[in-house]
Amino acid sequence: MKPQVLKSLSVAAALTLALSACGSSEPEAAEGEPELLSAGNLTVCTDAPYKPFEYPDKASPTGYTGFDMEIIDAIAAEMDLEVTIKDAGFDGLQSGASLAAGQCDLVASAMTITEEREANLDFSEPYYDSKQSLLAEAGSDIASIDDLDGTKVGVQQGTTGAQYAKDNVPEGAELVSFPSDAELYAALSSGGVQAVLQDLPVNLEHTDDGNYEIVEEYDTDESYGFAVKEDGSEDLLAAINDNLQALRDSGDYDTIYEKYFSTE
Numbered sequence: 307m308k309p310q311v312l313k314s315l316s317v318a319a320a321l322t323l324a325l326s327a328c329g330s331s332e333p334e335a336a337e338g339e340p341e342l343l344s345a346g347n348l349t350v351c352t353d354a355p356y357k358p359f360e361y362p363d364k365a366s367p368t369g370y371t372g373f374d375m376e377i378i379d380a381i382a383a384e385m386d387l388e389v390t391i392k393d394a395g396f397d398g399l400q401s402g403a404s405l406a407a408g409q410c411d412l413v414a415s416a417m418t419i420t421e422e423r424e425a426n427l428d429f430s431e432p433y434y435d436s437k438q439s440l441l442a443e444a445g446s447d448i449a450s451i452d453d454l455d456g457t458k459v460g461v462q463q464g465t466t467g468a469q470y471a472k473d474n475v476p477e478g479a480e481l482v483s484f485p486s487d488a489e490l491y492a493a494l495s496s497g498g499v500q501a502v503l504q505d506l507p508v509n510l511e512h513t514d515d516g517n518y519e520i521v522e523e524y525d526t527d528e529s530y531g532f533a534v535k536e537d538g539s540e541d542l543l544a545a546i547n548d549n550l551q552a553l554r555d556s557g558d559y560d561t562i563y564e565k566y567f568s569t570e
Contacts, residue, residue: 340385340542342411348387350378351410353396356487357511358566359416373566374414377433378532380558381549395485397464402426405535411542413533416505418466428539429531430546433559438470438524439506441494443517448501450522454479460490460499466528471503474524494518507567 343349354370355361363371368379368391375391382389398404399413400423418436419429442448448457455478461468463483471481482499484490491512493499501521502509512518534543553559 340411340545341538342387342542343408344390346386346388347390348378348382348385348412349390349392349410351392351394351399351404351413352415353399353486354393356416356508358507360414373434373562374416374530376562376565377550377553377559378412378414380553380562381546384549384552385545396462397485399533400427400464402533402535405533411534411539412546416508416530417533418528419531420466423533426536427533428536428543429533430543431550432529432531433550434530436526436528436530437506438467438503438526438528439509439520440522440524441502441504441509441512441518442500442521444519446500448521451475451503451524454501457500458482458498460484460493460502460504462487462490462504465504466526467504470524470526475503 352360352370352374354372356372358372359374360370360372362369365371366375368375368389370391370393379389392410394404394409396415399415400417402423404410405413405427413427416434416436417423417429419432423429440448440451440454447453451474455476458480459471459475460482461471461484463485468481468483475481482493484493487504487508490499490502490504494502494512502512506520506523509520513520532546534546550559553562
């Protein structure tokens with residue numbers, strides 16, 4: 307082969323390599339660094355409003371605040387990440403469908419850790435212990451779960467509260483499911499249901515005006531966790547757990563907790 311032909315081939319090969327490098331996708335995260343949908347940004351799915359855990363707030367940089375949101379903001383700050391919040395239906399969050407579809411990196415939505423959910427999700431260490439409760443109109447004839455016979459009881463679909471109601475309300479009670487707490491409480495206010503069985507902190511938010519009261523609490527040994535997809539999020543989960551523990555060690559977790567759950 308003539309020398310000029312060899313030279314031409316060498317130049318062509320070099321150009322091919324250069325073009326290939328320019329057309330390649332963004333480099334993968336370094337070993338031990340979380341792989342995220344968007345570099346430098348933690349995309350979080352939540353089902354809002356679910357006060358006091360997550361609810362809209364125009365003053366917040368993310369557009370949302372609440373106990374979950376402040377914990378996530380603090381964790382993300384330690385990881386030097388910005389936060390983007392996406393509002394999504396709880397059914398898709400608890401089933402793992404939202405994460406599997408690539409809608410977000412993490413779910414922060416007052417989600418109880420259960421064996422059923424762990425079949426499709428990986429959970430962080432628990433960050434909140436909760437109870438279930440029964441909310442009814444103040445002064446009504448409903449004083450316990452046994453008084454629900456012949457009534458309509460509101461629950462949020464896909465939740466542990468809905469399962470608890472299914473397992474424990476009298477046979478004569480009718481369970482009515484709603485996609486979120488906003489619709490659930492609206493149904494109670496309009497008389498569409500006579501009681502609501504829901505997480506205690508959320509039901510407590512609806513007692514502030516004195517029109518409704520918690521008539522019964524149920525200790526169900528529930529703990530909330532942040533959720534990631536089952537495969538490919540090991541580094542993210544490790545970082546979440548490490549920084550959650552750091553928040554506890556520094557006392558910042560207690561400060562946020564007292565802001566939302568102080569009884570004083």
